[in-house]
Amino acid sequence: xxxxxxxxxxxxxxxxxxxxxxLERRTVGAQExxxxxxxxxxxxxxCDGQTKLEIADARAGEVLPPEKARxxxxxxxxxxxxxxxxxxxxxxxxxxxxxxxxxxRVIEEGYKLFHDWRALGGTIGISCDMCHPDAAATHPETYPxxxxxxxxxxTLRDMINWCIENPMKGKPLAADDPRMIALEAYITxxxxxxxxxxxxx
Amino acid sequence: xxxxxxxxxxxxxxxxxxxxxxxxxxxxRRDFLKIAGLSxxxxxxxxxxxxxxxxxVDVVRANPQxxxxxxxxxxxxxxxxxxxxxxxxxxxxLRAVRxxxxxxxxxxxxxxxxxxxxxGQPKELELGKQILSELKVPVKMMVGEHDWxxxxxxxxxxxxxxxxxxxDHKGVHFIVLMSVHEKDFWTARGMTPMERMLTVAQLDSPLxxxxxxxxxxxxxxxxxxxxxSRDTPIIIFSHSxxxxxxxxxxxWTDDAEEIHKMLAPFKSVTVIHGHTHQLLTNRIxxxxxxxxxxxxxxxxxxxxxxxxxxxxxxxxxxxxxADGTGWGTVDAYRSGYVDKHYNLWSRNPIxxxxxxxxxxxxxAIPPAPEFPPY
Numbered sequence: 001x002x003x004x005x006x007x008x009x010x011x012x013x014x015x016x017x018x019x020x021x022x023l024e025r026r027t028v029g030a031q032e033x034x035x036x037x038x039x040x041x042x043x044x045x046x047c048d049g050q051t052k053l054e055i056a057d058a059r060a061g062e063v064l065p066p067e068k069a070r071x072x073x074x075x076x077x078x079x080x081x082x083x084x085x086x087x088x089x090x091x092x093x094x095x096x097x098x099x100x101x102x103x104x105r106v107i108e109e110g111y112k113l114f115h116d117w118r119a120l121g122g123t124i125g126i127s128c129d130m131c132h133p134d135a136a137a138t139h140p141e142t143y144p145x146x147x148x149x150x151x152x153x154x155t156l157r158d159m160i161n162w163c164i165e166n167p168m169k170g171k172p173l174a175a176d177d178p179r180m181i182a183l184e185a186y187i188t189x190x191x192x193x194x195x196x197x198x199x200x201x
Numbered sequence: 202x203x204x205x206x207x208x209x210x211x212x213x214x215x216x217x218x219x220x221x222x223x224x225x226x227x228x229x230r231r232d233f234l235k236i237a238g239l240s241x242x243x244x245x246x247x248x249x250x251x252x253x254x255x256x257x258v259d260v261v262r263a264n265p266q267x268x269x270x271x272x273x274x275x276x277x278x279x280x281x282x283x284x285x286x287x288x289x290x291x292x293x294x295l296r297a298v299r300x301x302x303x304x305x306x307x308x309x310x311x312x313x314x315x316x317x318x319x320x321g322q323p324k325e326l327e328l329g330k331q332i333l334s335e336l337k338v339p340v341k342m343m344v345g346e347h348d349w350x351x352x353x354x355x356x357x358x359x360x361x362x363x364x365x366x367x368x369d370h371k372g373v374h375f376i377v378l379m380s381v382h383e384k385d386f387w388t389a390r391g392m393t394p395m396e397r398m399l400t401v402a403q404l405d406s407p408l409x410x411x412x413x414x415x416x417x418x419x420x421x422x423x424x425x426x427x428x429x430s431r432d433t434p435i436i437i438f439s440h441s442x443x444x445x446x447x448x449x450x451x452x453w454t455d456d457a458e459e460i461h462k463m464l465a466p467f468k469s470v471t472v473i474h475g476h477t478h479q480l481l482t483n484r485i486x487x488x489x490x491x492x493x494x495x496x497x498x499x500x501x502x503x504x505x506x507x508x509x510x511x512x513x514x515x516x517x518x519x520x521x522x523a524d525g526t527g528w529g530t531v532d533a534y535r536s537g538y539v540d541k542h543y544n545l546w547s548r549n550p551i552x553x554x555x556x557x558x559x560x561x562x563x564x565a566i567p568p569a570p571e572f573p574p575y
Contacts, residue, residue, distance in 0.1 A: 115403060124287040125319065130498060133405035133450055137501035137516065139575045149520040159519075167522060201572065 044072060046080055048093050053079060103185070110186025113179055120179065122168035128183075131167070135190040142200040156184060269532035269540065271371050274301045276333075276528045277314025277475040278495030280347060281325045289522065290319070293496040294332045297528040300544070302337050308530060309370065310338050314475030314493045315345025315381075315440035321398050323356045330360050341368075345440040345475060346381040346412070346451075351398040365421045373434045373537055378422060380439040380454050381476075382415040404450050404500070411448060411455035412441040419459060426463060434537020435464065436471045442492065443472045444485060447503030452477055464488060469537035479525070480543050482553050482567075483508035489558045491531075491541040499525030502574040510562050514543070514551065515570030523547050 042058035045051065055072055058064060064072060113119050114135065117127040132138050140156045147154040150162070160183055161172035173180040279294040281287075301311055313333060318325035326348060333340050342361040344354060354364060364379035386409055387397040400408050414422065429435065437443065443460055446452040454460070464470045470488040474481075478500040481492030490508075499517045507513070517525030524547040532540040538555040545551065556565040 124289065125282045126287070129403060129405055131501075131519075133500065134504075136504065137575060142575070149518075163519070167519075 044076060046076060046083075048083075050093065051079060051083065106182050106185045107189045108186075109178075110182035110184070110189075113183055114186055117168060117170075120164055120168065120173075120183075121170035122164070124169045126168050128163065128168075135187045138187050139191070139200075140184075140188045141191050141194045141196050141198075143198060145199045145201065156187065160184070160187075267534060269534050270373075271309045272306075272530055272532050274304060274308040274311045274338075274528065274530045275314055275473065275493050276301065276311060276496060277493035278316040278345070278478055278497055279329060279332075280316055280319045280495070280497035281329050281332075282319050283322070283324050283328065287319075290497045291328070291332070293523070293526060294329070295335075296546070297496045298332060298335050300528060302335070304530070307338050310341055311336055312341045312377075312438050312473070313343060314438070314473075315343045316347040316475060316495075316497075317342075317345070317357075318348050320395075320402060321348055321351030321356070326356050326360055341375070341377060341438070343377050343438050343440055343475070344379055344381070346383075346401045349381060350383075350401040351394050365418060365425075367425050371533075372535075373436055373533055374429050376422070376425060376435065376437045378414060378437055378439045378443075379418055380414050380441045380443060380474075381412045381451075382418065383410040383412060386410050407449070409451070411453055412451045413455040414439075414460060415456070419456065419463070422460070423463060426467075429467070431466050432468045434469045434471075434533075434535075435467050436473065436533065436537065436539070437464075439472060439474045441476050442474045442481065442483070442490060443488075444483060444490060444508075445506070446477075446481075446483075446508065447506040450500075450503055452503050452506070461485060461488060471533075471537060471539050473531065473539075473541070480511070480514040480551060480553070481508070482510045482512070482541075482558065484510055484558045484561065489538055489555070491539070491553060494525075494527045494529055494543055494545065496526055496528060498522075510558065512553075512567045512569055513574055514545070515548070515572050516574055518547070521547050 040060050042055040042060050042062060042064075044053050044055065046053075053072075053076060058068065058072075114128040114132075117125060120127070128135075138156075138159075143156045143159070144153045146152070147158070150158065154162075157175060157180060160180065164170045165172050276294070276297040279290060279297075281290050281294060284291050301308065311333075317329035317333075333342075344357050344361075344364045348354070348357045358364065365377065367374060367376045369375070383401070387400070390408070392400065400406050403409075439454070441454045442452055443454050444457045445454070465487065467487065472488060472490045473493060474490065475493045475495075477492045478495035478498065479492055479502060480494070481490070483490040499514075501516075502513055514525065525545065527543065527545040529544045529550075530542045532542070534540075534555060536555075538559065540555055541553045543551045543553070551567055553567050554565040557567065
């Protein structure tokens with residue numbers, strides 16, 4: 001009995017939190033306008049940012065009385081439960097958003113470093129973009145490959161460090177230096193979709 | 202000023218050079234082949250990359266009767282920082298000056314193709330002027346965007362004069378045309394002069410606008426062309442290619458079509474441009490276009506828009522900082538069209554002959570690279 005009570009309490013709290021979210025969104029006008037004619041109906045959204053519920057007997061902008069709000073919360077929880085039951089993937093929409101956001105962030109960081117000789121520890125005013133506008137002629141898809149001048153099979157990372165040490169007259173970066181990772185992310189992003197051809201000269 | 206080691210090498214270089222050119226003067230075809238073989242053998246034995254100016258190269262002439270009227274040389278895109286920050290670009294510029302001074306017979310003049318400075322700093326421009334003042338023949342100056350956008354050309358004009366001008370030489374009308382104006386992108390963004398300079402100096406910057414000759418420049422050109430008869434050959438120097446190749450890197454002149462229209466009535470027009478740091482060839486109707494090499498560094502080819510007539514140079518070796526760079530000479534013929542010589546420092550020189558352009562790429566085809574751009 002105690003567990004059941006506890007469960008109801010938790011469900012109630014989540015439900016209320018959802019309603020608060022919905023009401024807040026309405027007040028700041030974040031709700032998407034409805035394309036259909038029934039635009040005056042209240043539309044609420046689950047916290048996945050996608051699933052929408054139209055409340056038939058409530059008007060848009062209406063402040064719901066407590067019972068009705070609880071009813072809406074109950075329906076939202078039901079929709080959520082239904083979704084959870086169908087869920088196969090471990091990953092949620094939130095995960096997807098995180099992946100995209102972090103990828104974008106690190107690519108942008110790489111772009112900045114690529115255009116900033118000081119940030120990469122260069123000492124003679126030469127930055128990556130001066131020879132590689134839009135990362136042209138970096139061809140990350142061709143590594144690893146034998147680099148005659150280095151006398152060994154080299155990776156993109158080796159070549160980045162080679163450029164930092166030689167034309168830029170800086171100090172090489174550690175493999176796990178966030179700047180190295182950012183540079184790799186930016187450079188490879190410019191060749192997205194190009195077939196891998198390791199060893200190509 | 203130079204360390205002793207370099208001084209010795211420099212003396213050895215000059216001695217070998219003189220010997221070589223003396224030999225060339227006495228040359229017939231059989232001896233030519235002998236010397237060519239000999240010089241190659243010497244270099245192989247020494248295991249050094251030969252400075253191209255020593256290497257004997259047989260130049261194929263489509264029409265041996267037709268001799269060029271005159272020769273001029275070019276040096277372009279030195280992108281000088283102050284010497285304290287970057288000696289490499291200074292040394293490259295000095296090397297080009299020494300190479301041009303070593304030409305025998307000397308060229309009639311040298312055109313400097315723009316981007317003397319990297320960030321338009323007065324000290325960079327002054328250093329450039331000092332280096333170029335060591336040339337033994339007259340220098341014609343052209344402005345590039347790297348020289349211009351810190352103070353909108355103020356210091357450059359103070360040092361070198363107006364950005365648009367023309368002159369006549371041995372029957373050819375030469376025009377130096379400022380083609381790297383941009384519509385104002387900086388005021389609305391509240392940029393400082395240095396921010397404006399850095400934006401333009403970044404080739405792949407999405408913030409800047411397209412290069413153009415602009416209304417005033419076109420008006421100047423129109424008035425200049427009024428004085429020129431239609432059968433006078435015209436050679437134009439512009440910093441940007443006077444056509445549309447690739448907008449994101451400003452391998453581009455936005456009002457190119459209008460310029461072409463103004464030049465259409467003339468019998469022969471040649472445009473020689475900087476900015477692209479690579480071997481570049483194009484022809485649009487009566488206009489032949491040739492790029493200039495940079496002394497500072499080579500650019501990769503643009504991902505699209507490469508003119509059909511361009512036989513690209515082989516991708517430069519990143520381990521050789523001189524590869525893909527150099528200077529060149531131009532042989533002008535009676536028609537006004539030219540043989541364009543690319544004197545690459547780490548490779549054999551490449552000639553793009555006028556016959557190649559006149560035949561729309563059917564004759565005198567330049568050598569294709571074994572490893573073309575990716």
